[in-house]
Amino acid sequence: MCSAILERVLSGRWIAGPYISDAINQAQKFNGYGITPIINYLGEDYSERADVKKSIAVYKELIARISEARIRADISVKPTQLGLKIDEQYFEKNYILLSRLALSKNIRLWLDMETADYVDQTISAYKRAVHLGNVGICIQSYLRRSRRDIRELLDYDIHANIRLVKGAYTSNKSSAFIGRDKITDNYHTLMRYLFEKGRRFTIATHDDRIVTEAIRMNLKYKRDVTYAMLRGIRNGYLIQLSRMGFQTSVYVPFGDEWVSYSYRRLKEGGHLSLIIRSLFDYSI
Numbered sequence: 001m002c003s004a005i006l007e008r009v010l011s012g013r014w015i016a017g018p019y020i021s022d023a024i025n026q027a028q029k030f031n032g033y034g035i036t037p038i039i040n041y042l043g044e045d046y047s048e049r050a051d052v053k054k055s056i057a058v059y060k061e062l063i064a065r066i067s068e069a070r071i072r073a074d075i076s077v078k079p080t081q082l083g084l085k086i087d088e089q090y091f092e093k094n095y096i097l098l099s100r101l102a103l104s105k106n107i108r109l110w111l112d113m114e115t116a117d118y119v120d121q122t123i124s125a126y127k128r129a130v131h132l133g134n135v136g137i138c139i140q141s142y143l144r145r146s147r148r149d150i151r152e153l154l155d156y157d158i159h160a161n162i163r164l165v166k167g168a169y170t171s172n173k174s175s176a177f178i179g180r181d182k183i184t185d186n187y188h189t190l191m192r193y194l195f196e197k198g199r200r201f202t203i204a205t206h207d208d209r210i211v212t213e214a215i216r217m218n219l220k221y222k223r224d225v226t227y228a229m230l231r232g233i234r235n236g237y238l239i240q241l242s243r244m245g246f247q248t249s250v251y252v253p254f255g256d257e258w259v260s261y262s263y264r265r266l267k268e269g270g271h272l273s274l275i276i277r278s279l280f281d282y283s284i
């Protein structure tokens, strides 16, 4: 009972609310701080086309509402939300459709990265849309393959837009780094590579040591770097970065399906500090 209440309270910090209007409202507030929201409609792992169709309909409406409200916002989709678990071609078709629609309204569309099983197909779909110029992809430092993936993406298109994260999933030792220190070490390695070879990318982490290092590196490289965090974890720090003149983004999920999202946050927080800090973080 107590944990159910805590989950509800925390998901309220992390998730904008059930409706598109909640996401738009949040986006307007973050815009007021100079922060670009990355809006995600919650949903994943779909095995039924009806669920995929519903998601696409919501994203179409979201794109229209962002444009009407004249706010600055990106959107982010999960591959299995667009049908990857059902059929790869079906997913690609849906993804290209949404990318083009987003482009017509000058909105950036990000592909979230899910479990290791889906990385190949997610990258392959991204490559098919990268020429549009308004798309980005997430790459995770917990996976051993990510260095090769980043190199191949940048070889494919020097303007490939990569959002680097540690990863919210786990995998076995042969394909993944196990343990926070190793995953963080690999994050530093991949970030260095992005500074050397990339042009524009997003450093998506709440880890201030990484952010500080990125800011230092960019004095030398002068890349197009954005700093991104999840809503409700370190809003105050993000606002501070924005006030210092850095490009900033915040991931803002909305919708009914908040359970798996909140569960992932609680699992990775693992430590009580995530929970306590989320409860007392600067509220927006």
Ligand SMILES: Cc1cc2nc3c(=O)[nH]c(=O)nc-3n(C[C@H](O)[C@H](O)[C@H](O)COP(=O)(O)OP(=O)(O)OC[C@H]3O[C@@H](n4cnc5c(N)ncnc54)[C@H](O)[C@@H]3O)c2cc1C
Pocket: 038, 111, 112, 113, 114, 138, 140, 165, 166, 167, 168, 169, 180, 204, 205, 206, 207, 208, 228, 229, 230, 233, 234, 250, 251, 268, 273, 274, 277, 278
């Ligand atoms: C914009 C964005 C998009 C994402 N997209 C994806 C995706 O598509 N796929 C995916 O797998 N994952 C995604 N993630 C989640 C990501 O993979 C991590 O699970 C999540 O960001 C936690 O890792 P971390 O880098 O913050 O580091 P952690 O190792 O969790 O935290 C590192 C350090 O940051 C500091 N810290 C963390 N939380 C707090 C806090 N609340 N207050 C103060 N200090 C804190 C602490 O010093 C902590 O030791 C995304 C994350 C962001 C920010």
